[in-house]
Amino acid sequence: MLSRAADSLFWMARNIERAETSARLIDINLVSMLENFDPDIDTDPYRWESLISISGNKEQFYELYEQCDTRSVINFLAFSIENPDSILNNIVVSRENARTIRGMIPQELWELINSFYLKIKEYPSDQWEIENIGYFFQMVKDQSIQFQGIVNAMMSRGEAYTFLKMGKYLERAGKIARILDENIHHSIESRFAKEVIEHHQWSSVLHSVSGYEAYLEMYRSAIEPDQVMEFLTFNKNYPRSILFSVERLIEAFDEMEQDKVQHYNRDLFIALGKLHSELKFGTIREVLNEGVNSWYHNIQDNCYQIGNLISRTYYLGELDVK
Amino acid sequence: MLTNYQIKQGYDEMMKASGNPRSHYESIHQQLNQFTMEDCKSRHELAQMSFLRRGISFTVYDDKEQGTERTMPFDFVPNIIPREEWSRIEKGLIQRVRALNAFLEDVYGEQQILHDGIVPRDLVVNNPYFCHQIAQPNYANRNHIFLAGIDLIRDQHGEYLILEDNLRNPSGLSYVFQNRYCMRKVFPEMFQNYSVRSIDNQFSYLFTALEELAPKQKSNPRIVLLSPGIFNSAYFDHSFLAQQIGIELVEGRDLLVQDRKVYMKTTKGLKQVDVIYRRIDDEYLDPLEFRADSMLGVPGLVDANRAGNVSILNGIGNGVADDKALYSYVPSIIRYYLNEDPILNNVKTYILTDPEQREYVLEHINELVVKPVDGSGGYDILIGPHASEEKLEIFRQNIINKPHSYIAQPTISLSTCPTFCNEGFAGRHIDLRPFVIMGKTPRVIPGGLTRVALKEGSLIVNSSQGGGGKDTWILDY
Numbered sequence: 013m014l015s016r017a018a019d020s021l022f023w024m025a026r027n028i029e030r031a032e033t034s035a036r037l038i039d040i041n042l043v044s045m046l047e048n049f050d051p052d053i054d055t056d057p058y059r060w061e062s063l064i065s066i067s068g069n070k071e072q073f074y075e076l077y078e079q080c081d082t083r084s085v086i087n088f089l090a091f092s093i094e095n096p097d098s099i100l101n102n103i104v105v106s107r108e109n110a111r112t113i114r115g116m117i118p119q120e121l122w123e124l125i126n127s128f129y130l131k132i133k134e135y136p137s138d139q140w141e142i143e144n145i146g147y148f149f150q151m152v153k154d155q156s157i158q159f160q161g162i163v164n165a166m167m168s169r170g171e172a173y174t175f176l177k178m179g180k181y182l183e184r185a186g187k188i189a190r191i192l193d194e195n196i197h198h199s200i201e202s203r204f205a206k207e208v209i210e211h212h213q214w215s216s217v218l219h220s221v222s223g224y225e226a227y228l229e230m231y232r233s234a235i236e237p238d239q240v241m242e243f244l245t246f247n248k249n250y251p252r253s254i255l256f257s258v259e260r261l262i263e264a265f266d267e268m269e270q271d272k273v274q275h276y277n278r279d280l281f282i283a284l285g286k287l288h289s290e291l292k293f294g295t296i297r298e299v300l301n302e303g304v305n306s307w308y309h310n311i312q313d314n315c316y317q318i319g320n321l322i323s324r325t326y327y328l329g330e331l332d333v334k
Numbered sequence: 335m336l337t338n339y340q341i342k343q344g345y346d347e348m349m350k351a352s353g354n355p356r357s358h359y360e361s362i363h364q365q366l367n368q369f370t371m372e373d374c375k376s377r378h379e380l381a382q383m384s385f386l387r388r389g390i391s392f393t394v395y396d397d398k399e400q401g402t403e404r405t406m407p408f409d410f411v412p413n414i415i416p417r418e419e420w421s422r423i424e425k426g427l428i429q430r431v432r433a434l435n436a437f438l439e440d441v442y443g444e445q446q447i448l449h450d451g452i453v454p455r456d457l458v459v460n461n462p463y464f465c466h467q468i469a470q471p472n473y474a475n476r477n478h479i480f481l482a483g484i485d486l487i488r489d490q491h492g493e494y495l496i497l498e499d500n501l502r503n504p505s506g507l508s509y510v511f512q513n514r515y516c517m518r519k520v521f522p523e524m525f526q527n528y529s530v531r532s533i534d535n536q537f538s539y540l541f542t543a544l545e546e547l548a549p550k551q552k553s554n555p556r557i558v559l560l561s562p563g564i565f566n567s568a569y570f571d572h573s574f575l576a577q578q579i580g581i582e583l584v585e586g587r588d589l590l591v592q593d594r595k596v597y598m599k600t601t602k603g604l605k606q607v608d609v610i611y612r613r614i615d616d617e618y619l620d621p622l623e624f625r626a627d628s629m630l631g632v633p634g635l636v637d638a639n640r641a642g643n644v645s646i647l648n649g650i651g652n653g654v655a656d657d658k659a660l661y662s663y664v665p666s667i668i669r670y671y672l673n674e675d676p677i678l679n680n681v682k683t684y685i686l687t688d689p690e691q692r693e694y695v696l697e698h699i700n701e702l703v704v705k706p707v708d709g710s711g712g713y714d715i716l717i718g719p720h721a722s723e724e725k726l727e728i729f730r731q732n733i734i735n736k737p738h739s740y741i742a743q744p745t746i747s748l749s750t751c752p753t754f755c756n757e758g759f760a761g762r763h764i765d766l767r768p769f770v771i772m773g774k775t776p777r778v779i780p781g782g783l784t785r786v787a788l789k790e791g792s793l794i795v796n797s798s799q800g801g802g803g804k805d806t807w808i809l810d811y
Binding site for chain 1 (some may be wrong): 564574584585587601679
């Protein structure tokens with residue numbers, strides 16, 4: 013297929029995934045804030061700041077806004093035109109990508125993305141209230157789920173589908189690593205006991221990837237940081253774990269290359285293989301021993317490299333003149 | 335709803351002068367009469383929404399870069415043409431396009447017709463669309479025209495006349511299909527009692543014709559549609575056609591030329607392209623040959639074409655044959671190449687470089703239509719009977735100063751067709767653009783785009799100026 017078309021499909025999938033992830037994260041944060049758990053935690057700038065690190069850029073945020081509070085953070089992460097990773101921009105980009113490859117996606121998928129875009133454009137982004145902004149994030153989640161549903165139910169498993177798959181799972185793998193990294197990163201000072209804080213924090217992490225029930229099924233009882241990390245990193249059955257995402261990514265690569273490794277895709281094949289081994293054969297014990305932050309940093313780097321390799325392998329490729 | 339339908343002067347598609355519907359419109363007439371105003375309004379609305387929802391629109395960009403989508407308004411009273419009438423139109427169109435094709439092959443080759451003085455040499459070689467770059471082309475089937483759009487009107491006697499030829503980049507084909515889909519979806523019952531010729535199979539004819547026009551009769555040629563991209567207002571047309579015909583949609587930046595061959599940048603490397611159905615004007619096609627600042631084209635494309643390694647359709651330089659100034663010579667062109675009289679006639683046209691004709695036109699300018707030779711989109715046209723004294727004077731001066739830049743024609747009262755407006759059904763002027771596919775077997779797509787001037791009394795049907803579209807039915811019995 014046209015390199016440019018593949019590029020559009022890849023980035024369309026990444027952007028939709030990115031928007032959904034942001035929506036979920038912000039929503040959970042908002043809910044727990046509204047539940048008024050601990051005033052110290054609620055006004056804890058780290059809480060919102062860590063979100064900004066995951067879905068945006070701290071420096072840019074502080075250039076645009078005077079203080080870090082609920083309103084400014086949500087404006088930045090959801091509606092800001094200046095933030096290239098705001099939900100608004102994610103969807104604008106997705107829609108432009110979709111327009112470019114209209115002929116390759118089902119008509120219903122185009123209509124869905126188009127209406128998603130119109131809904132976001134029409135939302136009164138300067139007049140929202142904390143009580144009802146939740147509806148906005150719900151809308152984003154719903155539209156994203158519909159997107160996945162249409163792709164799943166209506167697209168032939170050909171090249172177009174495969175590039176969507178690559179984009180989605182690469183984005184997911186990197187983002188989960190980022191989220192885990194951020195959550196381990198800071199410790200919160202509070203008058204409550206450490207276990208209680210951790211329970212609350214890591215429950216939120218699970219809720220934000222809709223993994224709370226799935227986690228309980230496996231681990232029962234307590235929400236412990238190590239176990240949550242293990243679940244979201246090494247579990248091969250849960251769709252929002254890093255291992256699961258990387259395995260889907262490799263599947264996509266195999267489908268694309270029909271299981272043939274050639275000189276032009278070798279680097280990508282190797283990078284994927286190495287990342288896969290780390291996840292397939294690693295344990296949470298090893299991660300803790302090595303140091304969690306540097307381990308997850310590594311994963312994110314690998315994802316970034318794989319992104320570059322995908323670009324090289326399929327968009328510029330080898331200039332083969334026969 | 336139709337009891338008060340008034341026929342102004344001129345030919346009405348549905349109603350005879352007696353006040354009765356023509357036989358091929360009887361069933362529709364009956365049905366429309368049974369609709370209530372509410373019916374009509376709500377279904378009309380439904381039709382417009384279905385276009386917008388499907389994204390069949392062109393984008394008008396404002397300064398916020400988030401454009402507004404507009405669609406071509408759709409009217410649900412179809413333009414119906416009985417079989418015999420259409421058969422004659424088909425023959426006439428194919429005859430005309432064959433002659434124009436022969437003309438193009440000749441003027442870019444031996445120029446016999448110019449030597450024989452049938453067409454003034456000056457008109458051709460000094461025409462801004464004449465491309466010296468393609469002298470002695472070696473096109474597959476000697477075909478310069480893949481898809482032509484020939485605009486037809488009917489005069490007050492109901493005779494079909496050729497209004498204009500479009501041999502470069504005729505647009506509107508996707509609307510032909512969208513209008514039919516809309517009719518079927520929103521007004522299915524209108525089809526009862528009619529056997530309307532299907533247009534579904536036309537895409538395969540388009541594909542076959544493209545295949546047949548591959549260079550050196552290459553089998554299984556790779557065919558692409560070259561579009562200026564998403565910011566072009568006809569982009570939907572391009573993407574729809576590419577998808578339906580089954581060819582890849584590309585932009586200039588997806589192609590490159592190496593060793594005089596054209597390649598497409600794919601995820602598996604470079605793949606050679608054999609046929610390019612281009613929807614980019616000549617000017618922007620190749621920065622090495624035409625406008626150097628064009629970002630839409632492909633450097634070296636024309637050279638690859640010259641080398642016989644890629645077919646470019648419609649051919650480069652076709653503008654010399656659909657020129658308004660050449661239009662009056664087309665009947666002679668038909669006789670010259672085909673030895674036949676034209677089946678379809680031109681609208682009478684005054685050539686203003688001829689002093690006698692110019693004199694006549696200046697004197698009767700308030701009865702005539704004056705058009706610039708190189709205009710499009712319906713702008714800068716003088717409709718004498720509707721124009722102010724001021725405008726008439728401006729055009730008089732223009733004609734005196736630059737007679738070669740204009741032509742004049744009598745004001746034809748285009749035929750009218752009942753059209754749904756706020757007050758109910760009223761007669762609005764229409765024209766018809768059928769599309770001719772010139773493969774090894776020339777074909778005319780049954781029907782074509784009927785355009786309607788939505789404003790009362792207006793004769794301007796272009797969508798950029800408020801024109802709408804109607805479904806066109808060719809009857810099969």
